[in-house]
Amino acid sequence: xxxxxxxxxxxxxxxxxxxxxxxxxxPLKFKKLGKNKTLGLLFFNSSLRTRLSTQKAALxxxxxPIVMNVSGDAWGIEFGDGTIMNGxxxxxxxxxxxxxxxxxxxxxxxxxxxxxxxxxDESEHVLNSFKKYASVPIVNMESATGHPLQxxxxxxxxxxxxxxxxxxxxxxxxxxxxALPHAVANSFVQAMQKMDVDFVIxxxxxxxxxxxxxxxxxxxxxxxxxxxxADFVYVKNWSSYSDYGKILNTDPNWMVTKDKIGDAxxxxxxxxxxxxxxxxxxxxxxxxxxxxxxxxRTYAAQLVLKKILENL
Amino acid sequence: xxxxxxxxxxxxxxxxxxxxxxxxxxPLKFKKLGKNKTLGLLFFNSSLRTRLSTQKAALxxxxxPIVMNVSGDAWGIEFGDGTIMNGxxxxxxxxxxxxxxxxxxxxxxxxxxxxxxxxxDESEHVLNSFKKYASVPIVNMESATGHPLQxxxxxxxxxxxxxxxxxxxxxxxxxxxxALPHAVANSFVQAMQKMDVDFVIxxxxxxxxxxxxxxxxxxxxxxxxxxxxADFVYVKNWSSYSDYGKILNTDPNWMVTKDKIGDAxxxxxxxxxxxxxxxxxxxxxxxxxxxxxxxxRTYAAQLVLKKILENL
Amino acid sequence: xxxxxxxxxxxxxxxxxxxxxxxxxxPLKFKKLGKNKTLGLLFFNSSLRTRLSTQKAALxxxxxPIVMNVSGDAWGIEFGDGTIMNGxxxxxxxxxxxxxxxxxxxxxxxxxxxxxxxxxDESEHVLNSFKKYASVPIVNMESATGHPLQxxxxxxxxxxxxxxxxxxxxxxxxxxxxALPHAVANSFVQAMQKMDVDFVIxxxxxxxxxxxxxxxxxxxxxxxxxxxxADFVYVKNWSSYSDYGKILNTDPNWMVTKDKIGDAxxxxxxxxxxxxxxxxxxxxxxxxxxxxxxxxRTYAAQLVLKKILENL
Numbered sequence: 001x002x003x004x005x006x007x008x009x010x011x012x013x014x015x016x017x018x019x020x021x022x023x024x025x026x027p028l029k030f031k032k033l034g035k036n037k038t039l040g041l042l043f044f045n046s047s048l049r050t051r052l053s054t055q056k057a058a059l060x061x062x063x064x065p066i067v068m069n070v071s072g073d074a075w076g077i078e079f080g081d082g083t084i085m086n087g088x089x090x091x092x093x094x095x096x097x098x099x100x101x102x103x104x105x106x107x108x109x110x111x112x113x114x115x116x117x118x119x120x121d122e123s124e125h126v127l128n129s130f131k132k133y134a135s136v137p138i139v140n141m142e143s144a145t146g147h148p149l150q151x152x153x154x155x156x157x158x159x160x161x162x163x164x165x166x167x168x169x170x171x172x173x174x175x176x177x178x179a180l181p182h183a184v185a186n187s188f189v190q191a192m193q194k195m196d197v198d199f200v201i202x203x204x205x206x207x208x209x210x211x212x213x214x215x216x217x218x219x220x221x222x223x224x225x226x227x228x229x230a231d232f233v234y235v236k237n238w239s240s241y242s243d244y245g246k247i248l249n250t251d252p253n254w255m256v257t258k259d260k261i262g263d264a265x266x267x268x269x270x271x272x273x274x275x276x277x278x279x280x281x282x283x284x285x286x287x288x289x290x291x292x293x294x295x296x297r298t299y300a301a302q303l304v305l306k307k308i309l310e311n312l
Numbered sequence: 313x314x315x316x317x318x319x320x321x322x323x324x325x326x327x328x329x330x331x332x333x334x335x336x337x338x339p340l341k342f343k344k345l346g347k348n349k350t351l352g353l354l355f356f357n358s359s360l361r362t363r364l365s366t367q368k369a370a371l372x373x374x375x376x377p378i379v380m381n382v383s384g385d386a387w388g389i390e391f392g393d394g395t396i397m398n399g400x401x402x403x404x405x406x407x408x409x410x411x412x413x414x415x416x417x418x419x420x421x422x423x424x425x426x427x428x429x430x431x432x433d434e435s436e437h438v439l440n441s442f443k444k445y446a447s448v449p450i451v452n453m454e455s456a457t458g459h460p461l462q463x464x465x466x467x468x469x470x471x472x473x474x475x476x477x478x479x480x481x482x483x484x485x486x487x488x489x490x491a492l493p494h495a496v497a498n499s500f501v502q503a504m505q506k507m508d509v510d511f512v513i514x515x516x517x518x519x520x521x522x523x524x525x526x527x528x529x530x531x532x533x534x535x536x537x538x539x540x541x542a543d544f545v546y547v548k549n550w551s552s553y554s555d556y557g558k559i560l561n562t563d564p565n566w567m568v569t570k571d572k573i574g575d576a577x578x579x580x581x582x583x584x585x586x587x588x589x590x591x592x593x594x595x596x597x598x599x600x601x602x603x604x605x606x607x608x609r610t611y612a613a614q615l616v617l618k619k620i621l622e623n624l
Numbered sequence: 625x626x627x628x629x630x631x632x633x634x635x636x637x638x639x640x641x642x643x644x645x646x647x648x649x650x651p652l653k654f655k656k657l658g659k660n661k662t663l664g665l666l667f668f669n670s671s672l673r674t675r676l677s678t679q680k681a682a683l684x685x686x687x688x689p690i691v692m693n694v695s696g697d698a699w700g701i702e703f704g705d706g707t708i709m710n711g712x713x714x715x716x717x718x719x720x721x722x723x724x725x726x727x728x729x730x731x732x733x734x735x736x737x738x739x740x741x742x743x744x745d746e747s748e749h750v751l752n753s754f755k756k757y758a759s760v761p762i763v764n765m766e767s768a769t770g771h772p773l774q775x776x777x778x779x780x781x782x783x784x785x786x787x788x789x790x791x792x793x794x795x796x797x798x799x800x801x802x803a804l805p806h807a808v809a810n811s812f813v814q815a816m817q818k819m820d821v822d823f824v825i826x827x828x829x830x831x832x833x834x835x836x837x838x839x840x841x842x843x844x845x846x847x848x849x850x851x852x853x854a855d856f857v858y859v860k861n862w863s864s865y866s867d868y869g870k871i872l873n874t875d876p877n878w879m880v881t882k883d884k885i886g887d888a889x890x891x892x893x894x895x896x897x898x899x900x901x902x903x904x905x906x907x908x909x910x911x912x913x914x915x916x917x918x919x920x921r922t923y924a925a926q927l928v929l930k931k932i933l934e935n936l
Contacts, residue, residue, distance in 0.1 A: 028348055036652055038680060048386035048408065052378060052415040056350060059376050064683050066676060069385065073693065074672035075895055084899040086801045091895030094907070095914060096672065099894060102919040103676040177398045270411060271387050271403030275396040283406070290407060295414040340660055360698035360720065364690060364727040368662060371688050381697065489710045582723060583699050583715030587708040595718070602719060607726040 001311055004304045005127055005140040007148045007190035014195075016152065016303060017159045023306070024299045027060045033309050034063030040104030041067045041141070044111040044126065049270060049297050050141045050149065054108055057301035061309065066104065079125050093126075097133035106137050106308055113144035113181050115245030121145060137308045139301075142183050145210075150269050151187030152300040155195055157293045158232055161265055166196055167231035170264075172223055173203035174277040175250045176237035184269045185238050186213050193217065202226035206240050206248045223254060230264040232289075235278055258282050265289050313623055316616045317439055317452040319460045319502035326507075328464065328615060329471045335618070336611045339372045345621050346375030352416030353379045353453070356423040356438065361582060361609050362453045362461065366420055369613035373621065378416065391437050405438075409445035418449050418620055425456035425493050427557030433457060449620045451613075454495050457522075462581050463499030464612040467507055469605050470544055473577055478508055479543035482576075484535055485515035486589040487562045488549035496581045497550050498525050505529065514538035518552050518560045535566060542576040544601075547590055570594050577601050625935055628928045629751055629764040631772045631814035638819075640776065640927060641783045647930070648923045651684045657933050658687030664728030665691045665765070668735040668750065673894060673921050674765045674773065678732055681925035685933065690728065703749050717750075721757035730761050730932055737768035737805050739869030745769060761932045763925075766807050769834075774893050775811030776924040779819055781917045782856055785889055790820055791855035794888075796847055797827035798901040799874045800861035808893045809862050810837050817841065826850035830864050830872045847878060854888040856913075859902055882906050889913050 001009060010016050023029070039058040043051065051067070058065040068074060077096050078089035085092065100107055111126035121144040130138045140148055158169060169192055171185060186209060192199040193216070200218045201209070208219055220226050227233060235256045240246045256266070258281040266278065266288045274280055282288060313321060322328050335341070351370040353363065363379070370377040380386060389408050390401035397404065412419055423438035433456040442450045452460055470481065481504055483497060498521060504511040505528075512530045513521070520531055532538050539545060547568045552558045568578070570593040578590065578600045586592055594600060625633060634640050647653070663682040667675065675691070682689040692698060701720050702713035709716065724731055735750035745768040754762045764772055782793065795812055810833060816823040817840070824842045825833070832843055844850050851857060859880045864870045880890070880902040890902065890912045898904055906912060 031348075036655075036683075038683065040676065043385075046386050048380070048403070049411055051380065051385060052352065052412060055378050056415040059348075059350065066679050068672070068675065072384065072696065073667075073675060074670055078898070082899070082904060085897035086900050090897065091672070092898050094898075095894055095896065095918075098915045099673055099918040100676060102915065103680040103922060270407055272407065273397035273402065274390070274404050274406075275394070276398050280394060291410045291414065294407075294411040298415060343660075355697075358696075358698050360692070360715065361723055363692065363697060364664065364724060367690050368727040371660075371662065384696065582719055584719065585709035585714065586702070586716050586718075587706070588710050592706060603722045603726065606719075606723040610727060 001307045003131055003138045004148060004308065005131065005138060005143070006146050007151045007187050007194070009148065010152065010194065013155055013191065017156050020156045020299045020303045021160070023302050027302065030306055031060065031062045033306060034058065034061035037105040037309065038064045038066055038103065039305065040100050040107045041065060042100070042107060042109045043069050044071060047110055047141070049294055050110060053297035054141060054301045056298045057305055060302050061305055063305065079129050093129040094133050097130050098135060101135040104136060105312065106139060106305065107134055108139040108141045110141040111143055115179050115181065115239060118244040139304060139308070144181070145183055146187045147183040148187050149297065149300050149304065150184050151191035152304070153293055153296045154188055154234065154267065155191040156296045156300060157267065157289055158195070158197070161289060162231065164231060166198055168198040168229055169232045169234065170226045170230045171201045171234045171236065172226065172256060173207050173254060174235045174237050174256055175252060175254050176273060176277060179239035179245050179247050180237050182209060182238045182241060185209055185236050188234055189213055189217060200226050204249045204251065204254060206243060207238065208241065209238070210241050224260070227260055227264065230261065232267055233261045233264045234267040236269065237277060255279065256282060258285065261287070263287070267293060270294060313619045315443055315450045316460060316620065317443065317450060317455070318458050319463045319499050319506070321460065322464065322506065325467055325503065329468050332468045332611045332615045333472070335614050339614065342618055343372065343374045345618060346370065346373035349417040349621065350376045350378055350415065351617065352412050352419045353377060354412070354419060354421045355381050356383060359422055359453070361606055362422060365609035366453060366613045368610045369617055372614050373617055375617070391441050405441040406445050409442045410447060413447040416448060417624065418451060418617065419446055420451040420453045422453040423455055427491055427493065427551060430556040451616060451620070456493070457495055458499045459495040460499050461609065461612050461616065462496055463503035465605055465608045466500055466546065466579065467503040468608045468612060469579065469601055470507070470509070473601060474543065476543060478510055480510040480541055481544045481546065482538045482542045483513045483546045483548065484538065484568060485519050485566060486547045486549050486568055487564060487566050488585060488589060491551040491557050491559050492549050494521060494550045494553060497521055497548050500546055501525055501529060512538050516561045516563065516566060518555060519550065520553065521550070522553050536572070539572055539576065542573065544579055545573045545576045546579040548581065549589060567591065568594060570597065573599070575599070579605060582606060625931045627755055627762045628772060628932065629755065629762060629767070630770050631775045631811050631818070633772065634776065634818065637779055637815065641780050644780045644923045644927045645784070647926050651926065654930055655684065655686045657930060658682065658685035661729040661933065662688045662690055662727065663929065664724050664731045665689060666724070666731060666733045667693050668695060671734055671765070673918055674734060677921035678765060678925045680922045681929055684922070684926050685929055687929065703753050717753040718757050721754045722759060725759040728760060729936065730763060730929065731758055732763040732765045734765040735767055739803055739805065739863060742868040763928060763932070768805070769807055770811045771807040772811050773921065773924050773928065774808050775815035776928070777917055777920045778812055778858065778891065779815045780920045780924060781891065781913055782819070782821070785913060786855065788855060790822055792822040792853055793856045793858065794850045794854045795825045795858045795860065796850060796880060797831050797878060798859045798861050798880055799876060799878050800897060800901060803863035803869050803871050804861050806833060806862045806865060809833055809860050812858055813837055813841060824850050828873045828875065828878060830867060831862065832865065833862070834865050848884070851884055851888065854885065856891055857885045857888045858891040860893065861901060879903065880906060882909065885911070887911070891917060894918060
C-alpha cells in the first residue's frame with residue numbers, strides 16, 4: 001500500500017480487522033519496523049483523538065512523530081494552479097508537499113471541507129494536492145469527504161462487539177448546532193458496505209448523503225423503523241448534502257435516547273454534544289462503545305502505518 | 313501513588329527530598345522504567361518551565377511525552393453535569409478524559425482558576441474531573457488552587473541550600489499588575505508545613521490566603537518584621553482571597569529589595585516581573601536561587617513520575 | 625564550536641561542506657552522539673522548513689527535540705535592561721534563557737526583525753540575549769540579520785550542483801507584496817564570500833544590502849547583465865536597507881523568468897510566492913534546485929548540531 005486516503009484503499013476489510021486485533025493484542029511487536037522513520041502530522045484543523053492516537057500508533061511502531069499545526073506554526077498554503085500569489089498565501093502546496101517529503105517518511109494530513117464550495121470539497125484539493133506533490137506516502141487524518149482511519153476503527157469495533165453473525169447496523173443522523181462535514185458518515189457507509197452486516201441509514205428528508213457513496217444502501221427517513229432490532233446504532237450529525245453545507249433541521253426528536261435504541265450498542269466517533277446528539281443516559285450506560293472506539297483508533301492507525309512502512 | 317494532585321500526596325517529604333536529590337545525581341538511572349509509556353501533557357494555559365521540565369523529566373525516565381494545547385489544538389471542553397451542549401463547548405470531560413486515557417499512561421494537566429468564581433475554582437472542577445473520568449494517573453501541572461510540582465521543587469531547593477538545621481523561611485506577598493492565582497503560594501505553604509522550618513507568611517491586610525490552608529501558620533502584615541533573620545525569602549504575588557480575585561493593593565513598598573532581605577536567599581517560582589515584584593539587584597545577585605529552583609523542577613517532576621510508574 | 629549564530633562561525637566552509645555531504649550519505653552514523661541530549665527549538669515566529677528539518681537533524685543524531693512556540697505556548701519576553709516590568713511582558717530574557725538552559729543541552733532560536741527599528745534589529749537583541757544569558761550553546765534558526773543554517777545549506781547545494789570549478793553565482797532581488805527581512809540575503813552573501821565563486825548581487829536602486837556585509841562584493845542594478853552566463857541564480861526579496869524596512873519597488877520586471885535565466889540553476893530558500901517572485905515555468909523546471917535546497921537543510925542543521933555536541 002502506498003497511500004491510505006480512503007476506505008477504498010482497504011483491499012480486504014476482514015483480514016485488516018484481524019490484523020488490527022492482533023496488533024491490539026501485541027502493540028509493540030513491530031517496534032523495530034519504524035525505527036529512524038519520521039511521521040509528519042500536519043493539521044489544518046483541530047484534533048484530539050486523531051492527534052494523540054496517531055502519535056501513539058507511530059510510537060508503538062518505533063517511529064518519531066513530528067506534529068505541525070500548519071496555520072499556526074507555518075504559513076498560509078496556496079493550492080491554486082498558476083496563481084499569482086500576491087494575496088494571503090505565502091507558500092504553494094507544490095513546494096510545501098515536496099519539502100515536507102524531505103523530512104518525513106510518511107505524511108498524515110487533516111484538512112476539513114469548506115462546506116460552502118461543494119465542487120472544491122469534492123475535489124479533495126488539499127489531500128489530493130499532497131498525494132500529487134509529495135514524494136512519500138500520504139495518510140488521511142480526515143479530509144473534506146472522508147475519515148478512513150475512523151471508518152476502519154468502526155469496522156474493527158463492530159467486529160469485536162458483534163454477538164451475531166450478520167448484525168444489524170444503523171447509521172442515524174442526529175441534530176447539532178453547527179454545520180458539520182460528511183466525512184465520518186461517508187467513511188462509515190463505505191466501511192459497512194465492505195462488511196457482512198445488515199446496514200441501513202436513517203436521516204431526515206433533505207439529509208441524504210452523496211448518492212454516489214450510498215449506492216445500493218438502504219436509506220430511510222423513519223428513525224424508529226430503522227432502530228427496530230438494531231445491534232449497533234452509529235450516530236452522527238452532518239449538514240445537508242443536496243443543499244450543500246446547510247442546516248435544514250434541528251428537530252430534537254432525532255436526538256438518540258435510551259428508550260429509542262433499547263439494547264443496541266451505541267457508537268459515535270466523538271467529540272459528541274451531550275443531550276443534543278444523544279442523551280446522557282445512553283453515553284453513561286454500558287451500551288456505549290465510544291471509548292472502545294477511541295481506543296481502536298490507535299490500532300487502526302497502527303495497522304495503516306505498518307502496511308505503509310512494510311512497503312517503503 | 314496513583315495521582316499527584318496536591319502536596320498532601322507526599323507521604324514523607326524528607327524521604328521524597330532525598331530521593332529527588334539522588335535522581336538529580338543520576339538522572340538516567342531509571343531510563344528503562346518509562347520505556348514504551350507515554351505522558352500526555354495537556355495545557356489549558358500557557359507554560360514555559362512546567363512544559364519543558366516535565367518533558368525533560370519524562371525523557372529522563374525513557375517515556376514518550378505528547379504535548380497538547382487543549383484550547384488551540386483541540387476543542388472547547390464541557391465540565392457541567394447534565395448540560396445540553398448547544399453552546400461553545402464541543403466535547404465533555406467525561407469523554408475527553410476517558411479518551412486521552414486510551415493513549416497516555418499518565419496524564420498531566422494544567423488548568424488555571426477563573427479568579428472570578430471562588431466556588432468553581434475551589435471545587436477544582438477541571439483537575440477533579442480528570443481524576444474522576446480518566447482511567448490513568450493524573451499529575452497536577454498547576455490547578456486552580458495548587459501547584460504541587462512547584463511546592464515539591466521548593467522544598468528540595470530549601471533542603472539543598474539550608475545552612476542551619478531549622479531555617480527561617482518567609483513567604484512574602486509582593487505587588488503585581490495583574491490578578492494572579494493562589495496556587496503557588498498555597499502549595500508552598502503546604503510544603504513548608506511538612507518541613508522542619510520556622511515559617512512565616514507576610515502579606516498586606518486583605519491578602520491573607522485561604523485560612524483552611526494557612527491553619528496554624530503565622531501570618532504577619534509587617535514585611536520588615538518577617539524578614540528579620542530570615543534564611544529564605546520566597547516572594548510571590550497573589551490576588552485577594554477574601555475579596556476573591558481582586559487587586560486591593562499595589563503598594564511598591566512591598567516590592568522586595570536587597571536592602572530588605574540582606575543575606576537571606578531569594579526564591580521565586582518564575583516568571584517574575586523585575587522591578588515590580590523584586591528589584592534587579594536581588595535577582596542578579598548570588599542570593600537568588602530562582603535558576604536552581606527552575607532546575608529542580610525537572611527532578612521534582614521526575615520523582616513524581618517515577619513513583620507513579622512504579623505503581624502502574 | 626560553542627554557538628552557531630552567523631556564517632562567521634564557519635571556520636572552513638569547504639571542509640564543512642564535505643562533512644555535510646558525508647552526513648547526507650550516512651545520516652545515522654552519529655546516532656549515539658546526541659543520546660539523552662535535548663534540543664530546545666524556540667520559535668518567536670512561524671516556521672515550516674526550519675521547524676521540521678532541525679527536528680529531523682536532531683533525531684538523526686539521537687537527540688530529543690522539544691519544540692516551543694514562545695508567544696503562543698509561554699509568555700511575552702522582556703529584553704530591556706533595568707525595565708520596570710509593569711506592561712505586557714511577563715518574563716525577562718535573563719531568567720528565560722537561564723531557565724531553558726536547565727532543560728535543554730542546546731537551544732535553537734528563531735526571532736525575526738522588527739523592520740521598523742534598525743538599531744534594535746542590528747543589535748540582534750533576541751539572539752544575543754540568549755547568547756548572553758543562556759548557559760548552553762545557541763543555534764540561530766533565523767534572526768534579525770542572518771539565517772546561517774540557510775546560508776550553509778545554500779553553500780552545500782551549490783557545491784553539489786556546480787559543473788564548473790568557479791561557478792558564476794547571482795543573488796537577485798525580486799518583487800514581493802510584503803516587507804521582508806534581510807537575513808537570508810545577508811547569510812547567502814557571507815557564504816558566497818567564503819566560497820570560490822564569481823559572485824554578483826543584482827537589485828534595484830535603493831535596495832543595496834548593508835554595505836558592511838556586501839563589502840568587496842559586486843552590486844549591479846542591472847539584472848539582465850548580472851544573469852549573463854550565470855550558473856546559479858539565487859532569488860530573494862528583501863525590503864530596503866537604507867530606507868529601512870520600506871517597500872520602494874514592486875516592479876514586475878524584476879520577477880525571475882525562464883527567459884531571463886536561461887540554463888542557470890534556480891535557487892530560493894522558500895517559501896516563495898509563485899508568479900510574483902518567480903514564474904511557474906522556472907519552479908516547475910528541472911533547473912529549479914529549491915527542493916534539493918530544502919533537503920540540505922537537514923544536513924546543514926545536523927552538521928552544526930554535531931559540531932556543538934562534540935564540543936559539549
